[in-house]
Amino acid sequence: MGIKVDIELCTGCGICIDSCPFGAIKVEDDLASIDERCNLCGACVDACDFEAILISDVKEAVIKSDGYEGVWIFAEQRNSKIASVVLELLGEGRKLADKLGVDLSAVVFGENIESSAKELVRYGADKIYIVDDPVLKDFNDEIYSEILTDLIQEHKPEVVLCGATAIGRSFIPKVSARLKTGLTADCTGLDIDNEKRCLLQTRPAFGGNIMATIICPDERPQMATVRHKVMKKALYDPNRKGEIIKKSFNGLSMDLRSKVIETVEEIGDMVNITEADIIVSGGRGLQEPKNFRLIEELAKTLGGAVGASRASVDAGWIPYAHQVGQTGKTVCPKLYIACGISGAVQHLVGMQSSDVIVAINIDKDAPIFDVATFGIVGDLFKVIPEFVKRFRELKG
Amino acid sequence: MNIVVCIKQVPETTSVKINKDTNTLVREGTKSIINPFDMYALEEGLRIREKSGGRVVVISMGPPQAEEALREAVSYGVDDVFLLSDRAFAGSDTLATSRTLACGIEKTGDFDLILCGKQAIDGDTAQVGPGIAENLDIPFVAFVRKIRELDNHTLKVERMMDDGYDVLEVSLPGLITVVKEINEPRMPSLKGKMRAKSINIPIWGVADLDMSDSETGLKGSATQVIKIFTPIRDGKREILEGSIEEQIDLLINKLNDLKVV
Ligand SMILES: Cc1cc2nc3c(=O)[nH]c(=O)nc-3n(C[C@H](O)[C@H](O)[C@H](O)COP(=O)(O)OP(=O)(O)OC[C@H]3O[C@@H](n4cnc5c(N)ncnc54)[C@H](O)[C@@H]3O)c2cc1C
Numbered sequence A: 001m002g003i004k005v006d007i008e009l010c011t012g013c014g015i016c017i018d019s020c021p022f023g024a025i026k027v028e029d030d031l032a033s034i035d036e037r038c039n040l041c042g043a044c045v046d047a048c049d050f051e052a053i054l055i056s057d058v059k060e061a062v063i064k065s066d067g068y069e070g071v072w073i074f075a076e077q078r079n080s081k082i083a084s085v086v087l088e089l090l091g092e093g094r095k096l097a098d099k100l101g102v103d104l105s106a107v108v109f110g111e112n113i114e115s116s117a118k119e120l121v122r123y124g125a126d127k128i129y130i131v132d133d134p135v136l137k138d139f140n141d142e143i144y145s146e147i148l149t150d151l152i153q154e155h156k157p158e159v160v161l162c163g164a165t166a167i168g169r170s171f172i173p174k175v176s177a178r179l180k181t182g183l184t185a186d187c188t189g190l191d192i193d194n195e196k197r198c199l200l201q202t203r204p205a206f207g208g209n210i211m212a213t214i215i216c217p218d219e220r221p222q223m224a225t226v227r228h229k230v231m232k233k234a235l236y237d238p239n240r241k242g243e244i245i246k247k248s249f250n251g252l253s254m255d256l257r258s259k260v261i262e263t264v265e266e267i268g269d270m271v272n273i274t275e276a277d278i279i280v281s282g283g284r285g286l287q288e289p290k291n292f293r294l295i296e297e298l299a300k301t302l303g304g305a306v307g308a309s310r311a312s313v314d315a316g317w318i319p320y321a322h323q324v325g326q327t328g329k330t331v332c333p334k335l336y337i338a339c340g341i342s343g344a345v346q347h348l349v350g351m352q353s354s355d356v357i358v359a360i361n362i363d364k365d366a367p368i369f370d371v372a373t374f375g376i377v378g379d380l381f382k383v384i385p386e387f388v389k390r391f392r393e394l395k396g
Numbered sequence B: 001m002n003i004v005v006c007i008k009q010v011p012e013t014t015s016v017k018i019n020k021d022t023n024t025l026v027r028e029g030t031k032s033i034i035n036p037f038d039m040y041a042l043e044e045g046l047r048i049r050e051k052s053g054g055r056v057v058v059i060s061m062g063p064p065q066a067e068e069a070l071r072e073a074v075s076y077g078v079d080d081v082f083l084l085s086d087r088a089f090a091g092s093d094t095l096a097t098s099r100t101l102a103c104g105i106e107k108t109g110d111f112d113l114i115l116c117g118k119q120a121i122d123g124d125t126a127q128v129g130p131g132i133a134e135n136l137d138i139p140f141v142a143f144v145r146k147i148r149e150l151d152n153h154t155l156k157v158e159r160m161m162d163d164g165y166d167v168l169e170v171s172l173p174g175l176i177t178v179v180k181e182i183n184e185p186r187m188p189s190l191k192g193k194m195r196a197k198s199i200n201i202p203i204w205g206v207a208d209l210d211m212s213d214s215e216t217g218l219k220g221s222a223t224q225v226i227k228i229f230t231p232i233r234d235g236k237r238e239i240l241e242g243s244i245e246e247q248i249d250l251l252i253n254k255l256n257d258l259k260v261v
């Protein structure tokens, strides 16, 4: 392995133990040792006051573009509607493409999707690759990954981005595995290292408690899925021009082994907490299932979606699709309002990166207040109706 | 029906947090658990065996300590467990991990269905399941919330999507990753606990898997972590004061100023 402790220099002070996010270091007989959990992140190297930890043999990042050029984004659609995250990808993709001095292209699969696909030019794409075929109407892992893999092999982009949506996180890992290249999941920050011409991909790990910056030095394309609501949306320019490239679907190289029989949309926008700008969440403090009505009313008043803690999901008050947290969904809205939620760490990891957090809790010591931008210590049964009433009065 | 469940040993989230005063990472001990999503995969495997017969094999890749996680799996009643552990696996990214697990799974024998968790709570990537499926060239369905039907050749499942769910039919052998909604995991049995104490767990390394050093670990990985840091959160926290009416007006004003409502 590429990490070593210098026996001469190590004093066994143990500072490195705490610096290690993976718990890979222990000190015995005044000497630190590092086990297999090490990810070579280098945190201990920086922490060590004695320069006793050395990382060697790490692959030097070299330019290996090998004719790979351009930034691609995958523009997913569901029910023939382009997903909102696509505009965020175009906004971010444009910046990256400009830094690299290359084109930005969008790839669209679907049925009768051409007119909405063309719109993407006005959001900053230079080229649109469209594959329009009835087979592509519904998302299918096997078909989508085969076509995208083929397109990438043919056109060789250096960067491929996709939303960290259910669709993206389902099939993009198959594409990267097939291409034997790297894929960084659920990125919240992207940048270009111009000198090495490589993509710097920053993402949360350990439920957002630490951030890691990851590169893919030797393989192309460099691939990443990008979290919703983090990147700025592309601006619309009605006069922008671009090139439309139609690709036909010529069948698959093998028999299809999985098929979608049915696509069911549930309660519309109320469920889709991953795309919502505002989320109002309810916890055990609601006491009874019928009280979720309060949460729904506030959400409706503010134009937001309904979230929930695991406690209220486990109690059967609301379906699992609404659960926020470690074993539910990770969300990042502009505004997150937690009502009657204590703020257990497993809940916090799913919402703590929201822009503004409001907590309403009767217990002033509830840990949710540690992450809340604004806290109201009070009874939700009084606070929420007042909130709804005042908001309606003020906003008409 | 031969079922393989992939489980990962992860640090319990609570043991990784940030000291607010010094902004450094604190690990209170290093308590490890089976990745929560993998508990649902394990339970689903056991339920299928109860209905359709066959065996449940559990496999994990990790440091020697991951043996504890496999012992815990035995206590729930699985048939066989295998650990993939070797210095050469260290530093594997999801590409190398899925390749290595795929080799390990093939070595355990014939399989009909592979079950993984939706994602591991330490890395949160959700990439290893689809990666294994790709390496083994078998169909894959992510985020399964319900198995509707299962026979020796096909599987009908519900896949959770952002706006609802899809119903899919998949031919076997195949791989699915599961979410929490699928079931409620059981408690360990006494018999299982006894067996967990005594079972001898095979440990396979690079040589056992017929892999070369360049296919796994750091050398077999495409990505590289170049920096780890703590997220910066602006420290402004405010508890509002006054009567409920005053607090609400204050809140609405502040949210207005921030342009979030
Ligand atoms: C492996 C694992 C995974 C988990 N994953 C998740 C996850 O994904 N998401 C998640 O949320 N949790 C998760 N949990 C559970 C988590 O640890 C907590 O148990 C859960 O978040 C608590 O939910 P709660 O805040 O609604 O309930 P409680 O902790 O019971 O809190 C209720 C709160 O309501 C307040 N309250 C009561 N009455 C009122 C009132 N009238 N007005 C205002 N406030 C009131 C109370 O003061 C209290 O703070 C997980 C746990 C484990 C072990």
Ligand SMILES: Nc1ncnc2c1ncn2[C@@H]1O[C@H](COP(=O)(O)O)[C@@H](O)[C@H]1O
Binding pocket: B006, B007, B008, B009, B035, B037, B038, B041, B059, B060, B061, B062, B094, B097, B101, B115, B116, B117, B118, B119, B120, B121, B123, B124, B125, B126, B127, B128, B129
């Ligand atoms: N080291 C590992 N050993 C066994 N299974 C793993 C390992 N890493 C990931 N998995 C499986 O893959 C799933 C997704 O993990 P990840 O892609 O790391 O989020 C987990 O829920 C496990 O079922």
